[in-house]
Amino acid sequence: MAERRLSTHDIAKRAKVSIGTVSNVVNGSTKVREELRVRVVQAMDELGWQPNALARGLRMASSNLIGMIIPDITNPFFPSVVRGAEDVLSLHFHRIILCNTDNSSTKELGAFSDLRSFNPAGFLIIPSVDSGIEPMITQYKKPVVFIDRSPANWKGDSVKANNEEGSYQATKHLIVRGHRRLAIITGPLRSSIGCERLSGFQRACKEAGLQIKSEFQQEAQFTRDSGYLAARNLISMLPRPTGIFASNDLIAAGTLIALREAGLRCPQDVSIVGFDNLDFAELTDPNLTSVHQPAYQMGKCAARLLIERIKQFDRPAEQLVLPTELRTRSSVCTIAVERPLPSRKKAAAQPR
């Protein structure tokens, strides 16, 4: 008895029908007389057959694989996104091939090119910081949805969080609590996210009439180590900032560590607001006030958009911007106002 894999032919033979009929039963594309359908299904069960996804993908010039390209699954923001995507995609019988780029645009290009050879039904991409993938994508003419960040003047589908507004809220929070010497540790300013978060920060500062010293704006990677270094710079300056907006929670974590090492207390000496609201935010010492970003939802929405585009390629593009929300905890304290806010509106000189 030869150790051969089963094929449509075997099912056809056993059910005494043609291979075409088997295919029709499997795909439900064409009407099949009930009697035959039952015979086929029975044969499938008896032989324990399941269709070969590779052959199908080859023939149809499109598999049910989805290429998902992300910077680094190890960065705690991304797993939720991936999970959200998978939860939606699996309902539609799609599977995810996952690739990490480490924010290297070379790896990103390589991954994309590699994945194409599987004729995936589409792509979900969280682009690297200075991604040069956009030309390749538009030329490729297959469904792609960008998540979290998208290339400059990308015209297709995308899902992101409202970074500008989130940062604005975060900064405002510090200002309202009386902080005047504000600092920001930005992400890479080559990335749209980095810029947007900086811009929200600046808007809040400007609105409050605060001038930010240029040394108080430090650029970092979105990593803990990089945040740690930037924070060390920041807290060595005198007078020190009393409030730091960290452009993501990893940076905030690095900042927390730098503070601790320097013997400074958070929030009394330096208050911190983060961004992302990662799980650990409510465990840190002190609990980290952070801007919540709906990572899981972002994954879900992106997957839904992708599915829609797979169904119908020429539909209008959607660029979703999901709301963020400040989660206040104990890493920010209220401080006595050093010099009053230069009041633009009426000066509400409330007696303490």
Add this chain to the structure above:
Amino acid sequence: MAERRLSTHDIAKRAKVSIGTVSNVVNGSTKVREELRVRVVQAMDELGWQPNALARGLRMASSNLIGMIIPDITNPFFPSVVRGAEDVLSLHFHRIILCNTDNSSTKELGAFSDLRSFNPAGFLIIPSVDSGIEPMITQYKKPVVFIDRSPANWKGDSVKANNEEGSYQATKHLIVRGHRRLAIITGPLRSSIGCERLSGFQRACKEAGLQIKSEFQQEAQFTRDSGYLAARNLISMLPRPTGIFASNDLIAAGTLIALREAGLRCPQDVSIVGFDNLDFAELTDPNLTSVHQPAYQMGKCAARLLIERIKQFDRPAEQLVLPTELRTRSSVCTIAVERPLPSRKKAAAQPR
């Protein structure tokens, strides 16, 4: 000009060779005269062709995909494992299809069966708590490596951490610091991991002559919420345990929260040791003492074993057990000994 995809034939035609030669050039399997090789490579570049992975997989009855089945990428222990695996696999031109099971053996079976239709080169599996996948695997006769946990009497390759020893160390740590009323929040005792960690705990207790009240052994899931509930139970008992061994860091995190809610101080009122040494351990309030598990290494090792087995299916199985290591931080304090250790060895009555 028809919008057709390129195939070996196109390359062959342009390079004026046969398709067989093109294949030989691509795979380097047979010697090809340098002159022809150059012509072929040139043709490939000019046309921008890359082989179709589906067709190849179909023909060879094996793709370069690896099915990776894990409980939940959202659980911070797993991303590192996945990443470790990918880093090794990508060197060998393998790609990962990722599936989450949520610890449901049904989903696990479904995922496995689904993935098979892609003729993957092999599988990397972190089985669900009560996985029933083993029979299907052994019958399937393709490379599989289990990670972190493996089915009872699994005879193939596997990679895990030394759970028993790690827990033993963790517990010993508490005991040495003077804790006598010890409690454990176990993982699910249907899982090998849960049992092994319990068993290390028990060994340390027995060795120290400690009797553990049965209420002081609470079973939980490996999640924060579940840990939180178990911890609430535990700290409502009087006299309270002074030291809790949490079977993983998520449980420890839940415990930390329960403690905080109950107005109890950690470590003074209750000390905690976790397991996994997740990134957040050095950020928590207080910093969490935890048993480090080499997650990234586990992924790497598993991938290496898988590669070896793909190369040579009938090689002896390897069951790797990687060492764990206690990382002491501030969630454990030394307490005055309430009643002395019933000394089994010589009573070293050191003053103080």
Add this chain to the structure above:
DNA sequence: TGGTAAATGTGAAACATTTCAGATAACGAG
């Protein structure tokens, strides 16, 4: 120069599907 062995090149067949043009069966109407 002719002959042989070694090196290299060739292309039909196979892999497991889907598709689709044409075959067949069933049925009513005339």
Add this chain to the structure above:
DNA sequence: CTCGTTATCTGAAATGTTTCACATTTACCA
């Protein structure tokens, strides 16, 4: 009974590879 129509089935062709038996070329030597 025949014809036309509808409903259903059929199987060859096509998808893009690799393989391998065979053909062709090259290299070498007498």
